[in-house]
Amino acid sequence: MNMQNPNFLLMVEGLTVSFDGFKAVNDLSFYVEPNECRVIIGPNGAGKTTVLDLICGRTKATAGSVKFKDKELLAMREDQIVHAGVGRKFQTPSVYEDLTVFENLELSYPKGHSVFGALTFRRDANVKARIKEIAETIFLEDLLDEKAAYLSHGQKQWLEIGMLLIQDPELLMLDEPVAGMSVAERKKTAELLRRIVEDRSVIVIEHDMGFVADIATRVTVLHQGKTLSEGSMERVQNDPKVIEVYLGH
Amino acid sequence: MERSSNRLFTTQDILGFAVLAVIIFIVLPMALDSFRLNLFGKYLTYAFVAVGLVLCWGAGGILSLGQGVFFGLGGYCMAMFLKLEASTPKNTAIQSTPGIPDFMDWNQLTALPWWWEPFNSLFFTMIAVVAVPVVFALIIGVAMFRRRVGGVYFAIITQAFAAILTILIIGQQGFTGGVNGITDLRTLHGWDIRTNDAKEVLYFVNAGLLFACLLIAQFVRKSKLGRLLIAMRDQEDRVRFSGYDVASFKIFIFCLGAAFAGIGGAMFTLQVGFMSPTLVGIVPSIEMVIFCAVGGRLSILGAVYGALLVNWAKTSLSESFPELWLLGLGGLFIAVVMVFPNGLAGVYAEHIAPRLSGLFGGKTGAAKSPKETPAE
Ligand SMILES: Nc1ncnc2c1ncn2[C@@H]1O[C@H](COP(=O)(O)OP(=O)(O)OP(=O)(O)O)[C@@H](O)[C@H]1O
Ligand SMILES: [Mg+2]
Numbered sequence: 001m002n003m004q005n006p007n008f009l010l011m012v013e014g015l016t017v018s019f020d021g022f023k024a025v026n027d028l029s030f031y032v033e034p035n036e037c038r039v040i041i042g043p044n045g046a047g048k049t050t051v052l053d054l055i056c057g058r059t060k061a062t063a064g065s066v067k068f069k070d071k072e073l074l075a076m077r078e079d080q081i082v083h084a085g086v087g088r089k090f091q092t093p094s095v096y097e098d099l100t101v102f103e104n105l106e107l108s109y110p111k112g113h114s115v116f117g118a119l120t121f122r123r124d125a126n127v128k129a130r131i132k133e134i135a136e137t138i139f140l141e142d143l144l145d146e147k148a149a150y151l152s153h154g155q156k157q158w159l160e161i162g163m164l165l166i167q168d169p170e171l172l173m174l175d176e177p178v179a180g181m182s183v184a185e186r187k188k189t190a191e192l193l194r195r196i197v198e199d200r201s202v203i204v205i206e207h208d209m210g211f212v213a214d215i216a217t218r219v220t221v222l223h224q225g226k227t228l229s230e231g232s233m234e235r236v237q238n239d240p241k242v243i244e245v246y247l248g249h
Numbered sequence: 250m251e252r253s254s255n256r257l258f259t260t261q262d263i264l265g266f267a268v269l270a271v272i273i274f275i276v277l278p279m280a281l282d283s284f285r286l287n288l289f290g291k292y293l294t295y296a297f298v299a300v301g302l303v304l305c306w307g308a309g310g311i312l313s314l315g316q317g318v319f320f321g322l323g324g325y326c327m328a329m330f331l332k333l334e335a336s337t338p339k340n341t342a343i344q345s346t347p348g349i350p351d352f353m354d355w356n357q358l359t360a361l362p363w364w365w366e367p368f369n370s371l372f373f374t375m376i377a378v379v380a381v382p383v384v385f386a387l388i389i390g391v392a393m394f395r396r397r398v399g400g401v402y403f404a405i406i407t408q409a410f411a412a413i414l415t416i417l418i419i420g421q422q423g424f425t426g427g428v429n430g431i432t433d434l435r436t437l438h439g440w441d442i443r444t445n446d447a448k449e450v451l452y453f454v455n456a457g458l459l460f461a462c463l464l465i466a467q468f469v470r471k472s473k474l475g476r477l478l479i480a481m482r483d484q485e486d487r488v489r490f491s492g493y494d495v496a497s498f499k500i501f502i503f504c505l506g507a508a509f510a511g512i513g514g515a516m517f518t519l520q521v522g523f524m525s526p527t528l529v530g531i532v533p534s535i536e537m538v539i540f541c542a543v544g545g546r547l548s549i550l551g552a553v554y555g556a557l558l559v560n561w562a563k564t565s566l567s568e569s570f571p572e573l574w575l576l577g578l579g580g581l582f583i584a585v586v587m588v589f590p591n592g593l594a595g596v597y598a599e600h601i602a603p604r605l606s607g608l609f610g611g612k613t614g615a616a617k618s619p620k621e622t623p624a625e
Contacts, residue, residue, distance in 0.1 A: 056490060082492035094487040096480040103476055108491045115501045118474035163491065 009034045009201050010055070010171055015064035017054055024050045026225035027064070032171070037197045039204045039212045041236075042222035043246050048205045049091055051222070052173045055203075056088040057081045068171065079113070087169035091176050091205075093156035097149035101140055101159060104148050105131045108163035130166060137195070138162035139188060154185035158192070165196065172196065173203045178211055190214045209237075209247070221246060257471050261602075265550045266463070273456045273553075283445040290452040290520045292560035293459055295320075297513025299541040299552035300459075300466050301506030306538070307546035308475060309502050310482030311399070315407030316510050316537045318414050319382035321529030323511025325418075325425075326381055328524035329365060330374035331434035331442075332426075351433070356423030365424075371438060378515040379508045386507035390500035397496070399485075408531055415530035430525025434518070442519055455516045459553070462509050466549045469505065478502060539578060542585045545594025554593055 010032040017025045025047045032038050040048050053059040055066050057078040066073040073081050082088075096104050109130065112121035135141040138158040143151065148159060157177055164172055177193070178186045186208070193215050196202060206212050212219065212233065219236045221228040223246070229239040236242055258266070277289055298316045305311045338347045344354040349361050367373045389410060393403055418425045426432070434442070441447060469475055481488045481495055489495045518524045527533070536559075544555020559581070567574045589595055 058486070058490070077494070078489045079492050079494045082490060088490050090486070090490075094484045096483055096487070098479050098483060099476060104480075107473065107477060107480055107488070110492065112473055113492050113494075115474065115497055118477055118498070119469065119472045121473035160487075163487075167492065 007033060009036075009069060010203075011065075011067040012051075012055070013065045013067075015051070015054055015066060016062045017050060017059060018062045023225050025054060025061075028222075028225065028227060030220055030227065030230065032201050032203065034170075034201055035197065035199070037193070037202045037204065037215050037217045039206055039216040039219045040222055041206065041209075041212060041219060041246065042228070046222040047225040048222055049175055050225075052088060052175055052203070052205065055081075055173065056086060058088075082167070082169075083113075085170035087164035087167055087172045089157075089160050089164055089172075089174045089177060091179070093153065093160050095148040095151075095156050095159050095163070098147065100145050100147055101135065101151070102131060102144040104159055105134055105162055105166055108166045110167045134162045134166045137165065138192065154181040154189075157181065158189070161192065161196075169200065171201045171203070175205045176207065177204065178206065178208060186211060257468065262467070266460075266467075269463075269550055269553060270460065273459075274453070278449070278452070283449060286452055287448045287520060288564060289557065289561075290448070290455050291517060292557050293455055293553070294513040294517040294520065295537060295540055295560060296459055296553040296556035297462055297516070298506075298510040298537045299544060299556045300462055300549050301509035302538060302541040303546055303549045303552045304466055304469060304478075304502050305506045306541065307548075308470060308482070309478040309499065311499055311503060312404045312538070313407040313503065313506070313534075314404045314531070314538060315409075315411040315534050316506065317411050317529045317531075317534035318407075319386060319507040319510035320514035320517070320533070320537070321414065321418075321524070321526070322382045322385060322514065323378045324514030324518045324524040324528060325431065326368070326374055326377040326511070327515035327518040328431035328434060329368040330371060331437060331518065332431050333361075333365065333369050334437070335433060335435045350426070350431070352426045352429070352431075353423055358423050362424055378511050382507040382511035382514075383504045386504040387500065390503045391496075394496040394499040394503075399499075408534065411529065411531050411534045415526045418526040418529065426525075428526060430523055430527075432523040432525075434522050437519065443522060448520060451516070451520050455520065458512055458516065462512065463549055463553070465505075466509075469502075470549070474498065474501075536578070539582050539585075541592075543581065543592050545592030545597075547591055548594030551592055551594030551597075558593075 008031045012031070013029045015025055015028045016023060028051065030038075040051065042048055050059060054061050055073060057073065057076060061074050064074070068084055068086060071084055073084070073086070076084065096107065099107070106123065106127065109127055111127070112118050131144070132141065135144055138161060140155060140158060140162065143155070148156065151159060157180075161174065161177060174193075178189050181189060190211060193202065193204070197215070204215065216233050218231060219233050220230045221236055221239075221242050228245065229236050229242045237247065273293070278286060281289060298320050302313070302316060305313055332350045336348060336350045341347045341349070341351060341354070344351065346354055346359045349358060353361070368377070389407070393399075393406060398406065419428045421427070436442060442451065477488060477493065477498060481498065485495055514524070514528075517528070540556040540559050541552050542555070543559050544553065545551030559578075562577070563574055566577055585592055591598070
């Protein structure tokens with residue numbers, strides 16, 4: 001492969017993590033281009049979530065390298081990785097239930113991240129305008145003053161996506177963003193993702209094949225911590241190995 | 250659009266501060282004789298700790314069972330200064346080494362230890378009252394929070410620190426006064442703190458400092474940092490992966506709580522006239538958490554009422570039934586946890602405030618019933 005290609009936004013090489021001898025991710029390599037929407041699929045326990053955990057620093061890798069814009073992420077602290085431009089959505093919606101939608105978005109606004117900065121942070125016109133803009137994108141403009149606890153499951157998923165969008169990351173990683181959504185919500189989310197992908201790269205983990213076909217530039221199929229197949233949706237869907245371990249049932 | 254949480258004071262907050270100010274600055278001094286007022290002044294020194302706990306525990310979910318350490322450190326700093334002032338060569342002429350504190354002389358010390366020297370200066374002492382607890386909190390905070398120690402483990406470790414400090418103080422009699430503590434304190438820069446007049450002045454100084462701390466606490470809670478603490482309590486990972494260094498916020502709030510506790514400890518020493526290891530250890534540390542829980546761990550004003558009421562009950566009860574107090578305290582804690590998880594402040598917000606606002610037809614109360622649900 002053309003590993004020196006400077007056009008890659010993210011280069012994952014030989015990534016391995018071992019939990020007490022069990023290799024959840026095993027010598028994994030893949031490359032993500034700018035403005036690409038990469039979808040990772042694979043059976044339960046394949047290591048999909050773990051890959052995202054490794055990239056964003058939540059889990060420490062045993063071996064390998066993760067380069068984002070030529071910076072080694074594995075040596076950085078979680079918050080530094082975020083500031084480098086990598087955003088991460090969790091599999092279960094993680095929003096601040098005791099705070100309003102507005103406050104949830106405000107805490108994610110990329111300013112005042114030090115102790116002093118947080119003490120002196122002012123809710124100025126720019127902040128308000130940006131929050132309003134994001135709220136419109138994620139279909140929550142009428143719920144800004146609602147406590148996040150009272151949102152529906154799908155709305156919480158959107159809110160968390162919005163919390164990432166407001167940081168304008170160059171790489172956005174979404175773990176099962178449509179899980180638990182109604183058909184109508186799924187449609188809206190697909191539309192939302194298509195808009196998001198326009199000016200950034202996205203890695204999405206998803207089980208819903210219809211949804212995957214809708215958004216993916218390329219698909220990586222993960223199985224037992226390794227790449228089973230990679231390529232366009234069409235190619236992957238017709239790969240006999242993939243049909244055997246994943247799509248067949 | 251009106252967003253109450255961003256304003257430093259809502260109408261409700263102003264009312265709450267005003268009522269508390271009237272009680273502390275006017276009602277209590279008018280209603281109580283000088284002995285009782287001094288007692289309430291002592292209770293209020295615990296309120297400093299309780300307010301700090303509201304920030305750490307209520308807002309940030311960091312339960313410290315070792316706040317007595319910081320209260321004690323502040324108190325000891327003040328006691329060291331007062332003791333040095335009381336130990337003039339003239340006052341201590343009968344000692345084998347005049348001019349050093351009496352307990353040092355009894356323990357065969359012949360010179361003042363070097364680390365006591367700076368406490369000859371009131372200016373140094375006043376800084377130390379805040380700085381020493383903060384530095385301790387900083388060391389504990391960095392060691393624990395950088396390693397991501399939290400929850401029950403953190404609580405137990407802080408408790409261990411309370412035990413260790415008590416043992417150290419008791420063991421190092423010659424340097425610390427041992428189990429008796431530092432007693433027989435007399436004057437502050439020549440001003441006799443034992444007189445009724447002095448005690449009254451100290452009561453007001455104490456109350457003023459408490460309000461200063463309350464204002465700082467209010468500012469912190471209403472800042473973005475306050476909302477971050479709530480967010481961290483519920484979804485620490487989400488905060489971390491939104492680009493915040495979570496540990497630094499925990500360290501900050503823990504140090505702030507320690508600073509408040511240190512001031513409270515120093516004011517205790519001044520008003521009560523001694524400092525001893527019984528105020529530092531595990532039991533007082535847990536009692537301080539109970540003051541906070543009874544008042545309502547989410548409410549800084551509630552914490553003040555909690556400290557006042559529980560201590561007042563303690564004094565009244567242990568005057569008549571000393572053996573019942575510990576039982577009562579335990580029962581109270583269980584009741585608060587099981588029935589009123591948000592303490593007095595919760596009872597007020599849920600039952601009294603809506604009725605009050607109904608009475609006055611105002612919009613102050615109802616909309617602001619408890620903003621935060623308790624964290625686990
Ligand atoms: N911290 C950990 N300690 C031990 N084992 C772990 C840890 N995290 C994940 N695993 C294991 O690693 C494997 C991969 O888990 P992972 O959550 O990445 O799967 P996944 O592909 O996201 O599955 P799903 O589709 O169910 O979300 C699983 O067998 C899991 O039990
Ligand atoms: Mg997963």
